[in-house]
Amino acid sequence: MIKNQRTVLTTVGGLALAATLVGCSGGGAPVEVDLGSGPAVAGTVKEGALEGVTLTLASWGGLFQEGQVEAASVPFAKESGATMLDDGPTEYSKVKAQVESKQVTWDIVDSDIIWADMQCGDDGLLMDLDTTIVDTSNIPEGLVGDCYVPAMQYGYVIMYNKDAYTTAPTGWADFFDTDKFPGKRSIAGFEDIGPGVYEGALLAEGVAPDELYPLDMDRVYKKLDGLRDHLIYWKTGAESQQMIESGDADMALVWSGRGFGAVENGANYAPIWDQSLVVADALSVPKNAKNPDAAFAYINYYLGAEQQAKLSEITSYSPVHKDSKPNLTELGQDYLITNPEIADVMVPTDAAWWSANYDTELNRWLDWIQG
Incomplete structure (x- = not known):
């Protein structure tokens, strides 16, 4: 999603932070640099190569x-x-x-x-x-x-209230099934659009992960129409986490760091990693x-x-x-999406499709959410 402001996630492990170098301008005059020979290796830089930069x-x-x-x-x-x-x-x-x-x-x-x-x-x-x-x-x-x-x-993941259900929901079909799994669903409601509940709607319909794109948005909105009366909306990461911690949403589609933060703070919720979405x-x-x-x-x-x-x-x-x-x-x-047991069940998202369709789909989303 195209965001002009990010709400920061909670720390893992309580590590102390070192002092940071803060400034408001950079660049300077161009400087010729010698980065060395041979192929680039991530995590390395030639010693002293950027003196004066x-x-x-x-x-x-x-x-x-x-x-x-x-x-x-x-x-x-x-x-x-x-x-x-x-x-x-x-x-x-x-x-x-x-x-x-x-x-x-x-x-x-x-x-x-x-x-x-x-x-x-x-x-x-x-x-x-x-x-x-x-x-x-x-x-x-x-x-x-x-x-x-x-x-x-990070992951875009469904968090569910473990106290609300005797049988745990297991995926997107359950997120959209308000008869079997009653209660409020919390999703992002800001004036922005990108991977999230749209892919989820198609996955709930049984579309295979490798056949999601191009997204059938007519089918998406038909599915969303059936969920409209059960939706509440968050506009910031902090608000999404608060909805979990307060129990306002029985299921919440949130950034995984926010789900982690809520559980770390004592919320009795659990993530559904199966077909959660990879975001970066x-x-x-x-x-x-x-x-x-x-x-x-x-x-x-x-x-x-x-x-x-x-x-x-x-x-x-x-x-x-x-x-x-x-x-x-x-x-x-448990919230590290590179863990094989999590990574193997997640669904990649397509930034190129979203960038090509962003303006059209943003207008449609704003019309729907205000309707």
Whole structure:
């Protein structure tokens, strides 16, 4: 979903955060850099290669960005010699203004993956991904675009109230079956659209995961019409978590970090991982960035197994390096979507389809939700 503001997730394991380097501008004059020879290896950078370079990471603020700084920016600065600043929250209008004025101060941007996909190509705001600098070989299939890599990944998952049902619901068909499983359903209700209940409606109808796209939205809305009277809506991640903790929703479709946070706080809810949806944020480099090679070198470092593990330990998001093994609490492990028993039953989502159909489907969604 294209979001201009992110509500930050709860920590896993209660790790303390290091002090962060904060700034509001970056870039500086272009600097010629030597990143070394040989193929790129995620999580590495040539020692001292970026002396004299200043880079700014723009992200969503709060704990997530603090985690990015501690896990990637601080050690990257130490190894490469670069000066790392961070700014935010990400605003797409600011990215556009910087690119069009050729005054780019955000060298690396964390964004929604659908927005990023919309910005690839000649008419977009983002540079093509330089795979001679960025090693994508360890990233799960489907998460790398022409102009971005995933910043992290998480699940869009149904949480159900264990006290409400003697027989536990097991999937999307039960989410839509209010006779067998009565009660309120909570879903996102903000003025945005992307993977979520739409895929869920088709999965409830028995559509195979590998046949979801292109989404049959007429069929989706017919299914949603039958659920309308049982829906309540959340507009922020914090609100979605509160609806679980208060018991307002017997089932809630939420970002997995919010489900984790609610259970960690004592809510007697459980996730339904079968056919939950894989979602990710994106990292990219804006066009007209002054030191794009250095910016891509940062992204390559960020994608390392060690860096991704530490980011997961701090933020509860799941890593995007296949060999990353974060040290989490038992509950944290239960919400780590890279665990094979979870990963094997999840359904990938198609950012390219959503980016191509975003405007049309947003208008339809707004008409429906206000109807």
